[in-house]
Amino acid sequence: MARRDDSPDFIEAIARGLDVIRVFRAGQPVMTLAAVATASDLPRPTARRILKTLEQLGYVRQAGGSGFELTPRVLDLGMSYVLSRGLWEIARPHMEALVARTRESSSIAQLDGSDIVYVARVAVPKIVTLSVTIGTRFPAMQTSLGKVLLAALPLAEAERVLAEPSRSGIVTPWQPDTAERAAALREVRARGWALTDEQLAPGIRSVAVPLRDGDGRVIAALNVNSHAAETPLEVLTGQHLPLLLQTAGAISADWAACQGVPQVTTAGSAS
Known part of the structure; x- marks a missing residue:
């Protein structure tokens, strides 16, 4: 899902971070790293760094051992x-x-x-x-x-x-x-x-x-x-x-x- 753009003003990392947030949907509130990487079409190391960044910012938290879920802060x-x-x-x-x-x-x-x-x-x-x-x-x-x-x-x-x-x-x-x-x-x-x-x-x-x-x-x-x-x-x-x-x-x-x-x-x- 991550997009690339020829414009020098386009920031790929932000686009990828938003793509990761969007893969969490109704009926799928908790996702593993592998599931997030697959759904967002990102390499696992990239998906992991994005999830960890979102976790530090309070938009994602770990759930169920190996899973991740969005937090209510996303509503902001x-x-x-x-x-x-x-x-x-x-x-x-x-x-x-x-x-x-x-x-x-x-x-x-x-x-x-x-x-x-x-x-x-x-x-x-x-x-x-x-x-x-x-x-x-x-x-x-x-x-x-x-x-x-x-x-x-x-x-x-x-x-x-x-x-x-x-x-x-x-x-x-x-x-x-x-x-x-x-x-x-x-x-x-x-x-x-x-x-x-x-x-x-x-x-x-x-x-x-x-x-x-x-x-x-x-x-x-x-x-x-x-x-x-x-x-x-x-x-x-x-x-x-x-x-x-x-x-x-x-x-x-x-x-x-x-x-x-x-x-x-x-x-x-x-x-």
Whole structure:
């Protein structure tokens, strides 16, 4: 997985360290040195040095004798992004109000290659087939959040993104061809929201809408997620969707207002 780049500014060691962190996945929390080396396509001595460095930094620890596992400190890497964007602080009160009214979980996600990555979530206790936390990734095309984000791209760009392999580790029941993808994304663009009904996994049903900045660009997607056995489609689209659209509008307006606040430099002058 380690990449090489002709640019003199590219630091191979950092790329390899991130590759090692990424090989730890759901269902595989503890890995031996040999497994890490194989999964990251690195020589064992290199993988060992990286693991020892990450261990000293507090991102990895030894487990089960010959195994290694990530520590909660790894969450700092993702939360640094979420908090630096400020989206969570702006969205949280609106999402909490939405969840209180719908009694369904709500999440915000952004696109990363052909996957979505969850960056904010307010959940209610539900039995679902796939657990979701901040940092969870799913194949974009099979989710309502992903459809919204892909629909915001030109069709050619969306297809280029979808050509990238998913890093979610999930095999979905719906595997659309090029024509199906194009038709689905055209529909999302036309109506302004997206629906998925057990296309990601059995029992998962959700509707999503875009979040926009002050210039109208889609910066993320917001959804209401439900269990198919508990929430009929008529309720999801007839009752929850209007509330979701209102919430997205409020979050987008607050985000635009935040963007419009002059930034103050360390010298105290507005920029």
